[in-house]
Amino acid sequence: MSFNPNSDKIFIWGMPGSGKSTFGRKLAEQLSCTYTDMDDWIVAQAGKSIPQIFREQGEDEFRKLEKEALRSICEKTTGVIATGGGAPCFFDNADVMNDAGLTIFLDTPLLTIYNRLRDREGRPLLDNTNDLYGTLKQTFAQRKNWYCEARIHIKSETTDLQKEIDRFFTKQ
Ligand SMILES: Nc1ncnc2c1ncn2[C@@H]1O[C@H](COP(=O)(O)OP(=O)(O)OP(=O)(O)O)[C@@H](O)[C@H]1O
Ligand SMILES: O=C(O)C1=C[C@@H](O)[C@@H](O)[C@H](O)C1
Ligand SMILES: [Mg+2]
Numbered sequence: 001m002s003f004n005p006n007s008d009k010i011f012i013w014g015m016p017g018s019g020k021s022t023f024g025r026k027l028a029e030q031l032s033c034t035y036t037d038m039d040d041w042i043v044a045q046a047g048k049s050i051p052q053i054f055r056e057q058g059e060d061e062f063r064k065l066e067k068e069a070l071r072s073i074c075e076k077t078t079g080v081i082a083t084g085g086g087a088p089c090f091f092d093n094a095d096v097m098n099d100a101g102l103t104i105f106l107d108t109p110l111l112t113i114y115n116r117l118r119d120r121e122g123r124p125l126l127d128n129t130n131d132l133y134g135t136l137k138q139t140f141a142q143r144k145n146w147y148c149e150a151r152i153h154i155k156s157e158t159t160d161l162q163k164e165i166d167r168f169f170t171k172q
Pocket of ligand 1: 014015016017018019020021022023082085116156161
């Protein structure tokens with residue numbers, strides 16, 4: 001697949017902690033294109049952290065900001081975009097991304113995600129649970145069908161990510 005850094009977009013989807021930023025940065029470096037983090041974009045626009053947005057405005061309002069951020073990212077940027085964990089699962093965001101570029105779902109085992117996230121804070125939907133693994137399982141069950149809309153699925157635990165990058169992309 002050829003990739004033009006001046007016109008093409010690649011959206012990385014996956015659960016919180018699945019490795020979107022890590023993989024997205026690496027891919028952007030390989031393809032010599034820009035890297036954009038949708039959560040950072042929202043924070044810059046709102047002038048507040050994600051936990052603050054959830055606390056002060058609630059999840060519904062966050063999802064609206066996320067939808068607006070996606071539209072403006074589609075207009076203003078190219079390159080690799082790591083989305084928010086829930087972004088493909090609300091409104092018509094999944095279709096918007098599939099129309100605007102290539103979508104990649106990082107399918108990382110929940111146990112791996114659990115081990116990565118158990119001592120971390122700053123994720124409003126996961127911070128207030130005393131059963132993190134159960135919450136991850138429930139969230140993934142609700143989101144799975146959305147994530148499966150991605151054009152490319154990568155089993156990130158069992159796959160050599162570098163090989164995947166080489167397999168799918170050649171720079172134009
Ligand atoms: N392929 C990998 N192998 C080992 N560790 C990884 C891998 N990918 C990511 N990690 C580690 O897992 C953690 C989460 O990764 P990362 O921040 O990239 O995920 P994310 O999906 O962007 O998370 P967030 O929901 O915070 O946006 C980090 O500590 C990162 O170093
Ligand atoms: O999984 C989610 O719904 C979220 C993931 C984060 O990337 C942020 O977009 C926010 O905390 C919501
Ligand atoms: Mg990230």
